[in-house]
Amino acid sequence: MPKKISSIIIAAMLLFINNSASAATAYAEDFQTWGNMTARGNFGALGNSRVLWWLEGQGRFGANATRFSQGIIRPGVGYALTEKTSIWLGYGWIPTSLPFAARHAFNEHRIWQQLLWSDKFSFGTLQSRTRLEQRFFDIPGSTDVHHRFRQLFKLGIPIAEVPNLSFVIANEIFMNFNDVDMGFQSGFDQNRVFGGFAYKFNPVVTGEIGYLNQYLNRRNSSRLDSMQHILSVNLFFNF
Numbered sequence: 001m002p003k004k005i006s007s008i009i010i011a012a013m014l015l016f017i018n019n020s021a022s023a024a025t026a027y028a029e030d031f032q033t034w035g036n037m038t039a040r041g042n043f044g045a046l047g048n049s050r051v052l053w054w055l056e057g058q059g060r061f062g063a064n065a066t067r068f069s070q071g072i073i074r075p076g077v078g079y080a081l082t083e084k085t086s087i088w089l090g091y092g093w094i095p096t097s098l099p100f101a102a103r104h105a106f107n108e109h110r111i112w113q114q115l116l117w118s119d120k121f122s123f124g125t126l127q128s129r130t131r132l133e134q135r136f137f138d139i140p141g142s143t144d145v146h147h148r149f150r151q152l153f154k155l156g157i158p159i160a161e162v163p164n165l166s167f168v169i170a171n172e173i174f175m176n177f178n179d180v181d182m183g184f185q186s187g188f189d190q191n192r193v194f195g196g197f198a199y200k201f202n203p204v205v206t207g208e209i210g211y212l213n214q215y216l217n218r219r220n221s222s223r224l225d226s227m228q229h230i231l232s233v234n235l236f237f238n239f
Contacts, residue, residue: 026224027215027224027225028223028225028226029226029228029229030062030063030064030226030228030229031064031065031228031230032060032065032229032230032231033231034058034060034061034230035059035233036056036057036058036232036233036234036235037056037057037234037235037236038054038056038057038235038237039054039055039056039237039239040052040053040054040055040236040237040239042080049080050079051079051080052079052080053077054074054088055074055075056072056073056074056075057073058070058071058072060100062098062228063099065231067098067099068097069096069098069099069100069101070097071094072092072093073092073094074091074110074112075090075091076088076090077089078116084117084118084119085116085117086115087115087116088112088114088115088116089111089112089113090111090112090113091109091110091112092108092111093107093108093109093110094107094109094110095107095108096108102183102223104139106137106138107137107138108135108136109135109138110136111133111134112134113132114129114132115130117129124156124158124166125155126153126155127152127153127154127155127156128151128154129150129151129152130151130152131149131150131151132147132149132150133146133148133150134146134147135147135148137182139182141181142180142181143181144178144180144181146176146180146182147176147177148174148175148184149175149176150175151172151173152170152172153170153171153172154168154169154194155169155170156168157169164199165197165198166200167195167196167197168194168195168196168197168198168208168210169194169195170193170194171191171192171193171194172192173190173191174189174190174191174192175187175189176188187219188217189216189217190216191214192212192213192215193213194210194211194213195210195211196209196210197209197210204239205235205236206235206236206238207233207235208232208233208234208236209231209232209234211229211230211232212231213230214226214227214228215227
């Protein structure tokens with residue numbers, strides 16, 4: 001059953017990637033590497049295990065993975081509504097340079113809210129992350145606040161022959177709520193599809209590696225739509 005489910009989802013992922021590329025008259029491509037470390041825990045030591053904390057750091061290398069193009073520092077606090085569901089509020093600092101930036105390097109400051117849900121089923125672990133973002137750009141002449149919606153679904157399917165190893169697939173869609181002077185327009189912004197493997201080293205640490213396809217929709221822009229082929233390496237700490 002897990003093999004059948006994974007085969008169907010892989011086929012759907014490949015079909016989506018192909019359709020996204022076919023929908024564009026022209027698009028630019030780039031190979032990139034993205035590294036991510038995310039730590040989560042609670043304040044149980046202070047007497048309240050329902051209050052949560054989040055600390056995330058990322059480094060992204062573009063231009064065929066030859067130059068540092070973007071970093072992300074993303075702290076946050078949350079509250080566990082149930083064992084499966086939590087709500088979050090946080091801040092993000094995102095320094096960005098070429099080729100992610102159109103012309104010049106800039107800093108982005110981001111406020112984010114999210115709803116997390118996770119549950120285990122006979123076929124694996126299913127996760128949902130619904131995130132809202134308010135984005136502020138440190139660019140001369142840019143005064144608009146960009147409001148964006150993101151929805152992630154992620155499925156981990158255990159591999160019975162190898163304890164602690166799972167096959168992971170995920171999809172995240174981004175939608176813009178408004179037009180801004182940075183060039184973003186309301187509607188579909190981008191989509192990310194991931195396929196790879198996760199290994200649980202111990203109860204705290206899980207590593208993940210795989211292929212991430214990112215398609216950027218840049219309609220009515222001087223820049224072409226973009227498709228990135230990304231080697232994604234993640235390390236998760238759950239305290």
